[in-house]
Amino acid sequence: MFSYHNHSNLGDGFASPEEQLVSAYNHGISEFGLSDHYCIWFDGSTPGFSIKDIDNYFNVLLKLREVYAHKVKVKFGVELENLPATLEEESEVLKKYPLDYIIGGTHFVDDWPIDSYKEWWTVLGPEEIDRRIKKYWDAHYKMCKDGDIDIVAHFDTYEKWGPLVDNDYTEYFVECLKVCKERGLATEINTAKKTSQVNAFYPHNEFIELIAEYDIPVIISTDAHYPTHVTRYMSEAKELFGKYNIKRIARFENRKMLIEYVKF
Ligand SMILES: [Zn+2]
Numbered sequence: 001m002f003s004y005h006n007h008s009n010l011g012d013g014f015a016s017p018e019e020q021l022v023s024a025y026n027h028g029i030s031e032f033g034l035s036d037h038y039c040i041w042f043d044g045s046t047p048g049f050s051i052k053d054i055d056n057y058f059n060v061l062l063k064l065r066e067v068y069a070h071k072v073k074v075k076f077g078v079e080l081e082n083l084p085a086t087l088e089e090e091s092e093v094l095k096k097y098p099l100d101y102i103i104g105g106t107h108f109v110d111d112w113p114i115d116s117y118k119e120w121w122t123v124l125g126p127e128e129i130d131r132r133i134k135k136y137w138d139a140h141y142k143m144c145k146d147g148d149i150d151i152v153a154h155f156d157t158y159e160k161w162g163p164l165v166d167n168d169y170t171e172y173f174v175e176c177l178k179v180c181k182e183r184g185l186a187t188e189i190n191t192a193k194k195t196s197q198v199n200a201f202y203p204h205n206e207f208i209e210l211i212a213e214y215d216i217p218v219i220i221s222t223d224a225h226y227p228t229h230v231t232r233y234m235s236e237a238k239e240l241f242g243k244y245n246i247k248r249i250a251r252f253e254n255r256k257m258l259i260e261y262v263k264f
Pocket residue numbers: 079105107153154
């Protein structure tokens with residue numbers, strides 16, 4: 001089992017990289033990757049959830065790779081923040097580091113956080129919600145098309161609390177899938193939402209079905225911020241492979257995708 005989308009207290013997680021790794025190993029993970037947020041804010045600073053000292057981040061990872069070499073393969077990742085204003089600058093910085101993969105995630109519309117509080121959405125009313133969701137898709141599409149990334153994170157971030165409006169955004173999603181297909185990007189089935197009041201994956205099932213139809217390689221992510229979350233709902237996510245006929249699992253090394261075919 002692989003686990004690539006994990007956070008630590010070098011970003012916004014609640015355990016050290018080593019604690020996260022040890023938990024992964026104890027839960028039977030053979031390849032563990034850390035992917036703390038990397039974000040340069042509009043004013044050039046790094047916000048609270050981001051890796052603050054990027055050199056230190058990779059030094060810690062290099063050390064872990066050395067110490068745990070006989071137990072688990074340690075992969076170097078980041079979750080790159082898709083802020084249109086600073087995305088290129090962020091990508092430039094990351095070029096200097098020995099990354100295995102970059103996960104691209106959109107957590108903001110302009111400087112407004114999408115996945116903080118449900119009330120911040122519901123207070124807006126349906127028209128404004130729709131406008132912001134469309135803005136989200138616009139930014140997310142641009143990242144899929146041009147971003148220096150390998151894996152697209154949680155496609156419908158705004159559905160953290162379930163659907164906010166009745167509108168159907170499938171056409172926006174399909175446009176993203178088409179460019180992912182063209183560019184050879186992977187995406188994730190993210191289990192983080194299974195623990196909230198919404199018993200669903202990111203993205204929701206109809207979108208997962210389309211991922212399979214377009215044959216986009218996937219990783220199963222737990223988006224763990226705690227050691228107890230490193231393998232949460234992974235087996236439930238795996239059941240979707242058979243249900244939707246997902247054929248290809250992605251692994252990464254030095255920013256190259258290695259494909260494993262699903263065995264049924
Ligand atoms: Zn994320």
